[in-house]
Amino acid sequence: MSLREKKKIETKNKIFEVSGRLFKEKGFENTTVDEITKEAGIAKGTFFNYFSTKEALLLYFGEKKEELVYDLIENETMKNIPTKEKIKNILICLADSCEKDKELTKLLILEHTKCMQHSCLGPDECKNSLYRLNKLVCASLKEGVGNKDVKSSIDVKMVADIITGIHLYSLIVWLKSDGEISFSNSISEKIDMLFEGIGN
Amino acid sequence: MSLREKKKIETKNKIFEVSGRLFKEKGFENTTVDEITKEAGIAKGTFFNYFSTKEALLLYFGEKKEELVYDLIENETMKNIPTKEKIKNILICLADSCEKDKELTKLLILEHTKCMQHSCLGPDECKNSLYRLNKLVCASLKEGVGNKDVKSSIDVKMVADIITGIHLYSLIVWLKSDGEISFSNSISEKIDMLFEGIGN
DNA sequence: GGTCAAATATGACTAGAGTCATAGTTTGGC
DNA sequence: GCCAAACTATGACTCTAGTCATATTTGACC
Missing domain, CATH: 1.10.10.60 (Homeodomain-like)
Incomplete structure (x- = not known):
């Protein structure tokens, strides 16, 4: 060098x-x-x-942090477990990581939202956490359809968007709370609801 | 005066x-x-x-715009129709309003996200669109549980959070798109999925 | 080890949001 | 109409992110 x-x-x-x-x-x-x-x-x-900006430094912090999480998550997706559990585990990994540094998470979510809007980068090289989560969930769902864990009638991309949205909004609610609720618990229950459906 | x-x-x-x-x-x-x-x-x-800030002016634009939408939505919640349809209609009203001024929506979503985190105002006087949506959906769901439209086993608040999340992420995806997808259509299908469930 | 081009560092400068002490206006009581 | 208090307007000023022409350092080649 x-x-x-x-x-x-x-x-x-x-x-x-x-x-x-x-x-x-x-x-x-x-x-x-x-x-x-x-x-x-x-x-x-x-x-x-x-x-390039002060915010870019923030995103760099995010990248460093997310490198670790996404390694863990990548492992999670390898496991041969029911799709629902797999998706829950992915979301819980992410939630745990957010819970480790609430302040950073708070700052990053804004940058990520901003970044998603401006389609900051092409779909592939985009390091945006929401985007990465979405892709991973999408892959797990596809597998789930193959396994018959998930209804074959669903639009996989659409469900991945639902799940990403659940993650995002739960994150926001958790960030606003004063630590009395657990982010990872709340998200787990929501995934159960989505799998079972809420209608009669 | x-x-x-x-x-x-x-x-x-x-x-x-x-x-x-x-x-x-x-x-x-x-x-x-x-x-x-x-x-x-x-x-x-x-x-x-x-x-107080340049952003506060933006929020004022948002309030003015949302005054109109929430009047429409308030009417929607009065109607005596199945819960699923009611919630869809609420979300479609909101989506239509967003579609009318994409640029403003783009700017507002950031402010709303920021505002939610800082619990800008107490729960009641908060004009934040996400917050208002959440409360309306919550009310409709409660009614739905009463009507047996919705499973009585669900946690109403939690499902309202799921739906708000669906709205939020769909909005972000739509904002990123170049107008080829319809925000209101995509959201409608997602609500169907949530009601039916995706698991086998 | 001298020379040149490319890469990198520098800090005075610009631009724009937001502040605040001061000046000006309005009001209600007399 | 007059006065003091409350309210509102003003613009010079501050603070900070970000720029850019210039200076310095590095590496490759002879």
């Missing part, structure tokens, strides 16, 4: 490390790019060579 | 009218508060006497 590459990685990590500390100390909004760069010992302009 | 009150209303309307025009012409982001105040013939500081 060239000196140049090494320095680049070093600087990016420095920004990441410093900003992580500052965000924890005083929150994202109350931390200025100036502070980050001063603490990191770089010029302000340099920051924007690494992250 | 006192002179003072009259002037206040006049100024607020002037801001509303001018900014509405400018937003349509050049978009929300590309319109500055300076421009709005210049066109409205007021000082910059005055703007912030009426709207």
Whole structure:
């Protein structure tokens, strides 16, 4: 690895490390790019060579966090268990990860919503958590149709959208709550309802 | 009405009218508060006497728009029709309204998401569209349980959250699309699925 | 180890949201 | 009509994200 590459990685990590500390100390909004760069010992302009906006740094935090979760989830989808359980497990993994850092989750959900709207990236390289979840659920459902776990009459994509929506809104409700409700529990029950149906 | 009150209303309307025009012409982001105040013939500081932030003005646009929709929806909930149809109609009303001004909807959904998280207002006076939808659906479901349209075993609040989530995510997907899909159609089918259940 | 092009760093600068001390207006009581 | 208090308008000012022309560093080649 060239000196140049090494320095680049070093600087990016420095920004990441410093900003992580500052965000924890005083929150994202109350931390200025100036502070980050001063603490990191770089010029302000340099920051924007690494992250196009302050929000891009936030998304980077999200990516780092989600790398781990999606590894776990990927494993989950390998298991040979009933489709309903599989989907529940996926959602619970994600919920657990959200529960680990409520503040970050709060900030990221806004960025993800913004990003989804602007179709920030093409369908494939998009790291957006909602998008990834949707694709995974879609795949599990397809498998479920094959297994006869799931009605063959359903439109798989549509159901994946329903489930993603359940995740998203439950997340919002949970974020608003003062920690008295468990995100992962509430979502699990909702999936049961969807599988059983609510009509008489 | 006192002179003072009259002037206040006049100024607020002037801001509303001018900014509405400018937003349509050049978009929300590309319109500055300076421009709005210049066109409205007021000082910059005055703007912030009426709207605490530029985003608050956006929410005001939302309120004005939603006043109309929720009147329609309120009528819908009066009708004596099967619960499933009633909920579909509510969602379709809302979807139609969103379809009328995609740009505004795009901007509002972010504000609403932000607002929900910060529990901007107490549950009752909160004008947030998601919140209002949730309450209306909840009421319809309760009625549905009474009518035996809906299984009595369900947790009404939870199902209302599912439906709100379906609305929210469908909205996001529709906003991202280039107008080839109909928001109201897609949502209608999803409600059918929820009522029937997807499991075998 | 000198030279040049490409990559990277720099910080003064711009732009726009939001603040606040001050100035001006309206009102109700006398 | 006059006055004080309450309310409202004003615009110079602050604060911060993001830009960009310029300076510095690196790597490849001779």
